[in-house]
Amino acid sequence: MKTNKGLTLAYWVIVALMLVLGAIGLYWRLTFGHRLANYGQLIVWGLWVAMYIYFIGLSAGAFLISALVYAFGVERFRPIARLALFTALVSLLVALLHIWFDLGHMARFYEVYTRPNFLSMMAWMVWLYTGYFILLLVEFWFETRQDFVRWSKEPGLTGAISRLLTLGSKDLSASSRARDEKVVKVLGTIGVPLAVMFHGGVGALFGVVSARPAWHSGLFPLIFLVSALVSGGGLLTAIYALLAPNRGTAEYQSLVRDLGKLVLGLVLLDALFTFAEYSIALYGSIPGDVAPLLAAMTGPFWYVFWIGQVGLGVVVPVVLLGWNRTNRNPFWVGVAGLSVVFAFVGVRLNIVVPPLSVPELRGLVQAVPSARMTTLYVPGAMEWFLSIGIIGLGMGLYALGYNLLPVKPQAAKEA
């Protein structure tokens, strides 16, 4: 792959810096527990929970796009299918690390396996993730097995890793490839309802909380699914448009164009869902329903909604992907994808924080003389650093995998 050497170096420098910050954050988290966290008694979930649903969304979205190819046979997207699977794996890891550090007792996470309460959406989620994680690993292995066998002969790290990952398999026959494809199709197909369940389940985790009117909506699981597809699609589009090895070919041009259309459609659908959610609640003007929405739109972080969610999340991609001066240019399509990827951090923060910022009873904030009983939440340095470190770890693993594993976008003929 001919990427700019300077850019590659810059990427690794950034990853290294992120890991250094992460190490500081990790030290603080492990030494001082939750004391340095800025989430409090009212806004009990903060940056880490938002990041968790963000990366879970990316994972589910990327996986569902891979399923277009593996389960539904949409060959059009074959070149990015493996990359989508790999993206789903790394995002899942980043998501789960975030939520793990958010626990009050990290060492007790196993209890969700040993004594689950299946009335809790959270228990369901953990069980479904576990199934999903195993499925991802197995599906990825069968999809790439023959490449590992072929790459085993390569010198250096690539060969060594490939030899390890063949797990002893040497079969390069067409019949074994046919078997692999069959397994991948079955797993990809099972994965679809699984992904719908776990990510719809994340939406339901919020949706079932009747104490928080802004979450308690039947639309929530559906919005989560659509927004997963938007963010996952945006990320894959950006990576393919900006990094594909076959840039300049007609095939590349047309696939970028199609990915752009897919993302545009999903962005519009997501905007429609969000508009429905907001407009219905605002029209009803029940104070408990309206307050969290106003907190997002007119509160101290209004720009997360207007500039992030609406600007970068809807306006920029719709213009770039809708206007025929830009939607044929892979660079701008890639920028539109990146814009969506960044905007969704804001979307996730606005799902978690404003609904929690409204006290459950009037006077609750004044009644408790504690700095943690506050309607204002700004993540603390420990939260930022640890989150940046986890994302840096994900970016590092992603780049390593991108270079050492058979996941690069392929030309359709090879695949």
Next chain:
Amino acid sequence: MPVVQEMENALVRMLDDLERALQKPPSERRWGMVIDLSKCVACDACTVSCKAENKTPPGVNYTVVLKEEVGTYPNVREVFLPRPCMHCENPPCVDVCPVGATYQTEEGVVVIDYDVCIGCRYCITACPYGARTFDFGEWYTEGTPALASYETAPTFEYGEERVRTDGVSPEGNVRKCHFCLHRLHEGLLPACINDCIGRARYFGDLNDPDSLVSEMLRERYSFRLKEELGTRPKVFYLS
């Protein structure tokens, strides 16, 4: 009857009710609280007695008194609302716990098993009354030469003797009012009931028609918070 004597009588009566209830099997008791808002002066004696009893750290509050100014000057009045855990018959916090660490006892009290709770705080989001708080591991006297003894003395919540220590449960757990179960089982009233200066708070067995609380609920108009959510609190307010 002089006011002081009436108050004393209520206390004696509640202790008798308690003793009677304790003779029944636990599943036949149904602990409940009645709070007479017309008697509450928002002195926060309940808040403080709860802190003293359970030695809760900064930010962790089992019961608080909400205060609100109603009207515009000069037509103003203040309204007060003491808010312990409602110990709902249908508690939304219990359903959402991924590990079943929080549950309803046979006596209808919503409790938390500190040794099981993973500290995910999902239950805090699910409580419509803000009755749950997270133990962030903070101390009132941190940064002073030594932690004050009132912070390091053992607590007896849930009948377990614990000395709060950094990184050890209940730190990192969600915590809440438990109707002072450890006192109840020793024949004592919850701390907030004992210490209310105006006798605004009453406690007893709702299953016992002869208990003071049952009698008050029969004779006076009462309401519960956020009735529309179907949580069916066992804390009743008299206005």
